[in-house]
Amino acid sequence: MAKIKEVTVEERLRALYDLQLIDSRVDEIRNVRGELPLEVRDLEDEVAGLNIRLEKLLISLEATDSEINGKKILIEEAKALIKKYTEQQKNVRNNREYNSLTKEIEFQELEIQLAEKHIKEFKAQIEQKKEVIAETKERLKERETHLKHKKGELDAILAETEKEEQALIAKSEEYKTQIEERLISAYGRIRKNVKNGLAVVPIERGASGGSFFTIPPQIQVEIASRKKIITDEHSGRILVDEELAKEQRAKMEKLFSKL
Numbered sequence: 001m002a003k004i005k006e007v008t009v010e011e012r013l014r015a016l017y018d019l020q021l022i023d024s025r026v027d028e029i030r031n032v033r034g035e036l037p038l039e040v041r042d043l044e045d046e047v048a049g050l051n052i053r054l055e056k057l058l059i060s061l062e063a064t065d066s067e068i069n070g071k072k073i074l075i076e077e078a079k080a081l082i083k084k085y086t087e088q089q090k091n092v093r094n095n096r097e098y099n100s101l102t103k104e105i106e107f108q109e110l111e112i113q114l115a116e117k118h119i120k121e122f123k124a125q126i127e128q129k130k131e132v133i134a135e136t137k138e139r140l141k142e143r144e145t146h147l148k149h150k151k152g153e154l155d156a157i158l159a160e161t162e163k164e165e166q167a168l169i170a171k172s173e174e175y176k177t178q179i180e181e182r183l184i185s186a187y188g189r190i191r192k193n194v195k196n197g198l199a200v201v202p203i204e205r206g207a208s209g210g211s212f213f214t215i216p217p218q219i220q221v222e223i224a225s226r227k228k229i230i231t232d233e234h235s236g237r238i239l240v241d242e243e244l245a246k247e248q249r250a251k252m253e254k255l256f257s258k259l
Contacts, residue, residue: 010226012179013200013240014248016187019175020200021252026168027197029161036154043147050140057133061126068122071115078108078115167259183229190236200238202245211235 085101085108092098176184190199201209203223208215213234215223223230224241231238 007180008226009228010244012183013226013229013238013244015175015179016183016200016238017202017240017245017248018252019172019179019187020198021249022168022172022175023191023197025252025256026165026172029165029168032161033154033157036150036157040147040150040154043143043150047140047143047147050136050143054133054136054140057129057136061129061133064122064126064129068119068126071119071122074115075112078111081105082108164256164259168256171255171259187238190238194235194237198237200240201232202240202242204242208232208235208237208239211237215239 082105085105089098089101092101179187187199191197198209201211203209203215203220206214206217206220211232211234213232215232219230220241222228223239224243226241226244229238
């Protein structure tokens with residue numbers, strides 16, 4: 001039976017730092033995109049909202065036009081009735097019939113006045129709605145132009161970085177399989193809890209990279225010996241010596257240049 005190769009602490013540290021360099025590169029790519037995807041989504045929502053608002057305003061405008069047409073028809077019908085009742089008054093047999101027709105005429109005249117008042121109100125509403133429609137159309141045009149510009153920016157960045165990002169994500173998953181689950185869990189937890197997602201950092205000028213707290217000389221010696229995994233007591237980051245970091249950075253730069 002073949003003997004399973006034992007992974008040394010140094011190999012674990014190198015693998016962890018490689019993983020950190022890959023994930024940091026993905027972070028850099030996403031930082032370049034910044035808030036653009038969110039801006040584009042917000043603009044798309046705003047444009048959709050303005051289109052819905054414009055549609056509702058136009059429907060409301062049509063409804064108000066219909067109301068005016070309805071009132072105009074009512075006026076014509078009332079005028080026709082007034083003419084009819086006026087003609088009938090010429091042939092009445094008594095005052096009661098005459099007065100009854102007079103009341104009908106007065107009622108129709110009031111109907112005309114009320115309809116004319118409503119038409120005036122509806123016309124004022126139409127003017128107001130037309131102003132809002134014009135403003136909405138202008139706003140919509142401006143937002144659509146802005147959205148087109150932002151989409152262009154995002155598409156350009158995606159075209160430039162998407163392939164590399166996907167390749168890096170695949171590499172990250174590949175490297176994770178080379179590290180035991182316990183360390184991957186710790187690495188992921190630290191990345192979430194520290195600034196810039198730096199879970200594995202080198203010693204730089206006697207201090208922990210990323211937090212800048214001085215590391216005691218004895219601890220630095222232990223880190224350089226690569227015999228055990230040591231974390232920064234202040235930030236919880238996993239520490240590697242500067243020489244190891246330098247070697248792995250050179251190795252990963254070659255990998256990145258091929259992606």
